Amino acid sequence: MKTLNNTVVVVTGGAAGIGRALALEAAARGAAVIIGDVQDAQPTVDAIAAAGGRAEWRPCDMTQYPDVAALAAHAVERFGGINVLCNNAGRGVPGPLHATDPSLARQVLDLNVLGLFHGIHAFTPHLQAAAAVGRPAFILNTGSEHSLGVPPHVGPMSIYTASKFAALGLTETAARDLAPLGIKVSLLAPGWVRTERVTALIGASAEAAARIEPYAQDSAEVAAKAFDGLAAGHMIIATNPASREFAMAHARQLMAEVQRLPQQAEQESATTASGGRCPFMHGNS
Numbered sequence: 001m002k003t004l005n006n007t008v009v010v011v012t013g014g015a016a017g018i019g020r021a022l023a024l025e026a027a028a029r030g031a032a033v034i035i036g037d038v039q040d041a042q043p044t045v046d047a048i049a050a051a052g053g054r055a056e057w058r059p060c061d062m063t064q065y066p067d068v069a070a071l072a073a074h075a076v077e078r079f080g081g082i083n084v085l086c087n088n089a090g091r092g093v094p095g096p097l098h099a100t101d102p103s104l105a106r107q108v109l110d111l112n113v114l115g116l117f118h119g120i121h122a123f124t125p126h127l128q129a130a131a132a133v134g135r136p137a138f139i140l141n142t143g144s145e146h147s148l149g150v151p152p153h154v155g156p157m158s159i160y161t162a163s164k165f166a167a168l169g170l171t172e173t174a175a176r177d178l179a180p181l182g183i184k185v186s187l188l189a190p191g192w193v194r195t196e197r198v199t200a201l202i203g204a205s206a207e208a209a210a211r212i213e214p215y216a217q218d219s220a221e222v223a224a225k226a227f228d229g230l231a232a233g234h235m236i237i238a239t240n241p242a243s244r245e246f247a248m249a250h251a252r253q254l255m256a257e258v259q260r261l262p263q264q265a266e267q268e269s270a271t272t273a274s275g276g277r278c279p280f281m282h283g284n285s
Contacts (some may be wrong), residue, residue: 002231005030007136008079010071012062013089015039017195018142018188021219022086025227027053032079036060036071037089057059061254062115068122068133075126082126083135084230087119088142088188105159112163113170116141122280124183129254131182138184138230139174143167143244145191149250153215153242154192168236175235184233191240192216215242 009026013019014035023041027033027048033055037040041057048055056078060071064071074083090112091102120139131137145151146164178185192198192215202209202216222239229237238247 002082002228003030004227007031007083008034008075008081009084009086010034010036010075010082010123011086011088012060012115014044014057014072015041016044017197018190018193018219018222019086019088020044021223022088022140023055024048024051025110025220025223026086026111027051027055027118027229028086031084034058034071034075034078036062036068042190043105063110065118065122068115068118072122072126080232081130081135082123083130084138084140085119085123085127086140086142086226087116087123088140089115090142090163092157092163094157094186095151095159096156097158097162100159108159109166112160113166116167116170119171120185124178124181128181128184132212137182138186139178139227140230140237141167141185141187143171143175143187143189145189145238145240145247147187147189148236148238148247150246151191151243152246153211155211159175171235184230185195186230186234187236188222188229189238189243190217190222191243193219195219215240216270246257 004026009031010232011019011023011026011033014023015037016039023033023035023044023046028051033048033053035055035057037057038059038061042233045055045057058071058074060067062068069214072082091108093100093108127137144164147168150161168187171185175185194216198212198216202212217240225239226237
């Protein structure tokens, strides 16, 4: 999407971080932008307006489906339709699974997984309406390089990693389910991004700077790659070259495990020889 003229883009979690960058990039490409966030997104709206764009924000908790449905309805009421949902709101907590407080794990999963589902579900009818009249209709789910494997250059933040694996699953199933409706679905998979939080972390700790800075990208670069990836039709929009090696290793490991399965022709031959009976349905005798 080199240009977004005459489109409406909704960005969740657009008050800061990647969401703010997505909102700014969408507006710079010509879209009217609506931000949904539990945090005050007025500074993002003001920045867009100062650059000559159109934007507004509405409080929205993505873990609460009525909030999400109301955000979608508001966007249609204000601008007449929706063309792109940047399903971006998310959070993380550090630590391995066995050391993660269950209540914090629940908060991460509620936002990063259930929140994505809420966005897909609530916005689909409006995006379908856009597609039906030949207008653009896209969902961009914000995942992570953690969607592609377990990054060796990042300390354990295991419940976050699990949630971003789930984001990939939601993206692939949504792409299948919504394709007949004319809606395209993609996953944004960045690595370390110099968001406000990460920049503060780098500035406060030389150890964190040494660990993060070699892998970090600017949020504006990630946002530009996101919309370029949508325009190119990529389902997975990975932005950071540092993700390549471990993601490829993960893919090779998965392929090696799957290749131990018999080929379908072998399996069909074995099934025919046994009379085509399923041992789980009919017993082994």
